[in-house]
Amino acid sequence: MTLEAGGSLKTGSGTGTSSLGSLFKALNSGTTTSRQIVESCLNAIDKRDGSIGAFLHIDRERALQAAEASDLRRSTGEVRGPLDGLPISIKDAICEAGQPATCASRILKGYVSPYSATVIDRLNAAGAIPLGRVNLDEFAMGSSSENSAYQLTHNPWDLTRTPGGSSSGSAASVAARMVPGSLGSDTGGSIRQPASLCGVVGLKPTYGRVSRYGLVAFASSLEQIGPFSLDVFGAAALLQTIAGHDPHDSTCVNTPTEDYLQTLDTPLTDLRIGVPKEYFGEGLDPEVQKIVEEALAVYASRGAKLIPVELPHSKYSVATYYIIAPSEASSNLARFDGIHYGYRSPNFADLESLYAASRGEGFGSEVKRRIMLGTYALSAGYADKYYVKALQIRRLIRQDFDAAFQQCDVIAGPVTPTPAFKLGELADDPLAMYLSDIYTIAANLAGIPAISIPAGWTASGLPVGLQLQGPVFTESRLLRAARMLEIDRPWIDRLPPVAGG
Amino acid sequence: MKYDVIIGLEVHAQLQTRTKIFCGCATDFTPDAPNIRTCPVCLGLPGALPVLNKRAFEMAVKAAMGLRCQIAHFTKWDRKQYFYPDLPKGYQISQYDLPFSHSGLMEIPADPEVAGAEGLTRKVRIIRAHLEDDAGKNVHDESGRGSESQVDLNRAGTPLVEIVTEPDLRSPKEARMLLEEIRLLLLYLGVSDCNMQEGNLRCDANINLHLHHDSGITTKTPIVEIKNLNSFRFLEQACEYEVSRQLKTYGHLEEIADRTKRTFGYDPQRGVTIEQRSKEEAADYRYFPDPDLVPVIVTADQIQLWQADLPERPQDRRQRYQTQLGLSPYDAGVIIEQGRAFADFFEQIVTHGAEPKQASNWITQEIQRILNERKCSIGEFPVSAELVGTILKKVSDKQLTLKAAREALDALVSYSEENTVSHETLEKVIQERGLAIVQNDELLLNIIQQVIQKNPKPVADYLGGKQAAAGSLLGQVMREARGADPQLVKSLVTKALDALKSGNS
Incomplete structure (x- = not known):
């Protein structure tokens, strides 16, 4: 296994953390310890998070204890795998026993989960160290961090800009070199879009590849938990750790996972890359287009064939998504009722006003907007017109991909139409905000895996990602393809200003 | 309207x-x-x-x-x-x-x-x-003091x-x-x-x-x-x-x-x-x-397996008790209503030789009475269905009278309080209490002859045309021949008296 060793490794100060791959190597060679790594992460957080705003909660003691336990294991030769001793930040919608899980919502302020998500159990079992809960758009609804009830997260490459969302803190914490990896969730692009805007690797697995048990549900049929990492190795190692059947999640399929790390460094030969014309049309920033096309040229120079494909129904993706996702959300968020846990308004006279006031005061405006949209779409007399119709179009979108994958192995394109926009720029324009997910949403509707990898930087220094999508359960293929670009155009040495770049 | x-x-x-x-x-x-x-x-x-x-x-x-x-x-x-x-x-x-x-x-x-x-x-x-x-x-x-629900x-x-x-x-x-x-x-x-x-x-x-x-x-x-x-x-x-x-x-x-x-x-x-x-x-x-x-997703094969595994519906059982066992709709209904364990017990009694109508009477009367007295369910009944069936088979085989059968059951039930009851217990109870019907006609005839000799007055009365006088003779014979079949005794006594009658005339 050749490990990407990019990224300087200084503990305690300077650039903060490095990639999971190089840390793994450094731990193995004994040049550092888990404790040193965790300390350097905590230092970087102390230094930078004041300006980034990624973390909502950090349990330092627990992380340091876990690091020491890992170092002890390593000293006795009981290393649990490539992530043993490495700190990972966790989106605040993934439950960890004894930790807050606010979903960046006022309605869950002070809520502490009594149980852990399956992915957390698996991280722990692999010796990885959950280090802090990171910000998101409230209940994963949003693309900018601006919907968080608690704080804004800033893009490490330009603090006036959004890191993207909804996994804002995941992307920003990794990009700012505060942690080498993170777990986020992707319902319509919530991993890939912030990964792209922050210049890190982000992967949305096939629907059913990773257990959703313990992920606070926004839109159950669309979302998956997935990794953020500075390097492709880290994404592969994280996926390896969290993927696989879970008896607690009926939608988590019981097909064997591949060994994503084993094949990672073997380039794909005769790769056929589908390039949908729909992804290069109106609304695409020319600079983004150029960077994406240059990345495709790299693949072509490596022997890949670029094949034009069609995804004729992709233009309906956003509309379809904004029926299905809010419909499910309106139901999933019914449990936040002010009765059982979370925020209860003091302003009530009877049961109904208790519900109305608690939810009215507890939820932010985007969440309320989507609950109302979804409630409407599922109402008697409208469900056939909206919800059922949207399910039909979802099938057509899926069929588009099936047809396209007859001709190609992966589909490539931009992740977002523009580089990171300014915080506040779209805050009052929900429709424009929704359109920032225009290229990512279809993968959720189709249930296919997709990855965002850094493809380049704009003239003003903003990262731009390349998206690769594959047929279901081809995560291994996507990671290998991503690794090809990483080998050719290593990105890890480029540091954001906040990390000394 | x-x-x-x-x-x-x-x-x-x-x-x-x-x-x-x-x-x-x-x-x-x-x-x-x-x-x-x-x-x-x-x-x-x-x-x-x-x-x-x-x-x-x-x-x-x-x-x-x-x-x-x-x-x-x-x-x-x-x-x-x-x-x-x-x-x-x-x-x-x-x-x-x-x-x-x-x-x-x-x-x-x-x-x-x-x-x-x-x-x-x-x-x-x-x-x-x-x-x-x-x-x-x-x-x-519920106190009305308006505390929290x-x-x-x-x-x-x-x-x-x-x-x-x-x-x-x-x-x-x-x-x-x-x-x-x-x-x-x-x-x-x-x-x-x-x-x-x-x-x-x-x-x-x-x-x-x-x-x-x-x-x-x-x-x-x-x-x-x-x-x-x-x-x-x-x-x-x-x-x-x-x-x-x-x-x-x-x-x-x-x-x-x-x-x-x-x-x-x-x-x-x-x-x-x-x-x-x-x-x-x-x-x-x-x-x-x-x-x-x-x-x-449920396959046709699975449905078939489940179907084969389905217990008999009470409605079907009720029907079967009528058509197959000859019970009245009422009796069948009473048994079914008591629940599956009760009906199963009934069927086991029948399986072990009881005549269905008799079994039905017994389970709804004798056994139910004991259950009520002891305030227990059929599952806790101390005598097995097999034994109850055996007792009732002895009734239909004319080895026990109904009355003796009842006595045997009661004896087994009280015996069960300190011991386990088995077939041996049943035989012992029948023997000790002399419950068995005396089948030996000769023995019976001897007793009848003795009773007739000892009771010249009722005999004379009977022969004189007072039919009712036979009653006291019958009672005495029954007392002497414990467990005899009353029907049999009656016919033998009548035969003996009638023989005297024709001898006299």
Whole structure:
């Protein structure tokens, strides 16, 4: 296994953390310890998070204890795998026993989960160290961090800009070199879009590849938990750790996972890359287009064939998504009722006003907007017109991909139409905000895996990602393809200003 | 004016699985403390997901097969959404348009009070049976001091099968009889304990009237759904009250403009139905497929296996007892009503040689009497069905009189208090107490001769034409020959006296 060793490794100060791959190597060679790594992460957080705003909660003691336990294991030769001793930040919608899980919502302020998500159990079992809960758009609804009830997260490459969302803190914490990896969730692009805007690797697995048990549900049929990492190795190692059947999640399929790390460094030969014309049309920033096309040229120079494909129904993706996702959300968020846990308004006279006031005061405006949209779409007399119709179009979108994958192995394109926009720029324009997910949403509707990898930087220094999508359960293929670009155009040495770049 | 009563039922029965329908929590609530049988799933905590309990599905299928429903090859789960404190997820997981079963049939004797129905069988079509999770319980302050209401979620997530009938019932009595028959069925199938006090079996009744006015016009009254009836009596009473209320309210109207369905509750203390929800508040449950659960695919082979495994329905047993064992409908009914263990015991008695009618009499009289005295169930009856059968076989084989058999059973029962009873015990009891019928005619004839010699007066009286005088002779012979068959004794005594008579003449 050749490990990407990019990224300087200084503990305690300077650039903060490095990639999971190089840390793994450094731990193995004994040049550092888990404790040193965790300390350097905590230092970087102390230094930078004041300006980034990624973390909502950090349990330092627990992380340091876990690091020491890992170092002890390593000293006795009981290393649990490539992530043993490495700190990972966790989106605040993934439950960890004894930790807050606010979903960046006022309605869950002070809520502490009594149980852990399956992915957390698996991280722990692999010796990885959950280090802090990171910000998101409230209940994963949003693309900018601006919907968080608690704080804004800033893009490490330009603090006036959004890191993207909804996994804002995941992307920003990794990009700012505060942690080498993170777990986020992707319902319509919530991993890939912030990964792209922050210049890190982000992967949305096939629907059913990773257990959703313990992920606070926004839109159950669309979302998956997935990794953020500075390097492709880290994404592969994280996926390896969290993927696989879970008896607690009926939608988590019981097909064997591949060994994503084993094949990672073997380039794909005769790769056929589908390039949908729909992804290069109106609304695409020319600079983004150029960077994406240059990345495709790299693949072509490596022997890949670029094949034009069609995804004729992709233009309906956003509309379809904004029926299905809010419909499910309106139901999933019914449990936040002010009765059982979370925020209860003091302003009530009877049961109904208790519900109305608690939810009215507890939820932010985007969440309320989507609950109302979804409630409407599922109402008697409208469900056939909206919800059922949207399910039909979802099938057509899926069929588009099936047809396209007859001709190609992966589909490539931009992740977002523009580089990171300014915080506040779209805050009052929900429709424009929704359109920032225009290229990512279809993968959720189709249930296919997709990855965002850094493809380049704009003239003003903003990262731009390349998206690769594959047929279901081809995560291994996507990671290998991503690794090809990483080998050719290593990105890890480029540091954001906040990390000394 | 004539009118028809139209009733359909929605029956909810809790399935007696060991664990809840979508999580691993136990379904028993003892020790009885609130919220002790809960986990992230049934508490509806953020992030928790349901996973179907296969056993609950199989039990529900069993119930549906008992109701003679068709089992669907594809079924899915839907969310029924409403806000209520006892509903932690904000929705109930139920089945909307593709229930796991449909198109069943139940039969009960028609209510003879319904015009033209005497002696007929009422066929009640089952629209569907579907599976869902139960809610918890709201616990309100009953003191009137207005302290906080509390929620107990022990029951939340227990599997419920909901059975929906067509409005094929024609009287409150039929409604009660159907619910009784469904209860019996579920008990026989072993899928629910049907404990109505605990709310494990409850029922909503949909009821309206078709009024046939003298003018020839027929008017239909608005359908009223009476919610949450938790006893047979309340079901019948609530329906009766509702019939009279609807008659009073609408009886004089040949036209009813507003026929919106309304929801009522029943107040058993006052014996009246009370409107609960007006149409303005009519719920829109916004059903949609639960994305957290996968559809269930059932193969034809699986259905066949389940079908083969299905216990006999009480209705079929009742029929079999009549046709095959020759019991009267009444006797068959009495045995079936006592439950499956009771009926099984009866059948075992028959299997071990008892004559069915005799067995029926015994189990409903002798054994029932002992059960009542000892306040125990048939499962705790100290004498095995095999032994009871053996005792009764001795009766039909003329080895024991009925009276002696009773004595033997009583002896075995009291003997059982300190010992185990076996065939040897039975033989011992018969021997020690001299219960066996004296079969030896010669011995009997000797006794008769002695009695005749010792009692010249009654003999003379008899010979003189006083038939009744034979009675005292018979009594003496019976006393001397303990356990003799009285019929036999009577014929032998009569023969002996008649012989004297002809000798004298």
